[in-house]
Amino acid sequence: MLHLHLKECDSTQLYLKENFKDLFLKDSYVLISTDKQLKGIGRNGNRWDDYPNALTFSFLLKPTINVITIPLAAGIILCQYIKEQWGADLNLKWPNDLINCHCQKCGGIICQYIDHESIICGIGLNLGYSKKLSGEQNYKTPAGVIKANVKLSSQDRKIIPRNIYDYFLSYDFSNLNIKKDFEKTCSHLNKQVSITDTNKEWIGIFQGITDNGEALLKSSDSKINTFISGSLNVLEK
Known part of the structure; x- marks a missing residue:
């Protein structure tokens, strides 16, 4: 695995996409994480705002299932990881949002198809409390956090994305029943x-x-x- 942790960048997705050829020559599994993302990208060209105690990172996946279902699979796997690590029960909102127990959006997933060998998976997680986030009123789905008492250090912003990527790489996507597993956690x-x-x-x-x-x-x-x-x-x- 090639892991680049940046002090700041406009977008981890764009960085990975723009440097894909050079990075892929070094390793077919690449992770980009950052302390601060300045111009995060959401679905349909919307922005993804970065807050204190939030994580933003992107990585490469090899398609082993129908590429259309990969964002849903990523959501299912990410919810499982968060439950194991922080004990938080999250739900999913079609097609790519993570929802906490207060019906607030606390995470999102964006997948971009590059070629038959590579998909860029971008993840944003509002992991811990942010005063700025709690006052935000401009979202269709109210914004929230996964675990209010979590405080992230710079080291956490590097280590946690790597642990999540390791979890994804060790996961057998073919064992998922996308329809059943998604509907079980659908909000x-x-x-x-x-x-x-x-x-x-x-x-x-x-x-x-x-x-x-x-x-x-x-x-x-x-x-x-x-x-x-x-x-x-x-x-x-």
């Missing part, structure tokens, strides 16, 4: 949600996912619509 199963897809909003009851990770939404006329991507907002708490 909005059988709840009313909206999904915005190609500038159109759909409202219905979230029925789960297909084996390929597509969202299943039951509309008021009982029709089931499927979505391979989109932005989901929970309407029923």
Whole structure:
């Protein structure tokens, strides 16, 4: 494994993507972590804000399952790791958010397909308390943390991402039942949600996912619509 820990960078995802060829020549397993991320990237071009006691890092994965399901698989595995390490029970919001027991978003996952050998997996985790985060009101899903009493040192920002990456690399993705495992931890199963897809909003009851990770939404006329991507907002708490 090649692990580069940066004092600061615009985005660990962009750093890994822009330097992919040179880094991949050195090792096919690469991790980029940082003390401070300045211009984090979320889904659909949205920003991912970096806060005190938060982690931001990106790494390479080799696709061993359907690439469409890898973000969901990463969420399932990450929830398992967090439960083992910090005793926190998290849920998942389709397609890529981690939700704490207060229905607050405390993490996110972005996956970018590079080629048949490599996918960049970018992770942001609001691990511990931040006064700045607690006052933030500009998110559709309220922001929160995983474990309020956690305080991160610079060394933690280097070691914890490496431990998480080691956990991912040791995990046999083929043992996952994506549909069953996701639905077991889904925060909005059988709840009313909206999904915005190609500038159109759909409202219905979230029925789960297909084996390929597509969202299943039951509309008021009982029709089931499927979505391979989109932005989901929970309407029923």
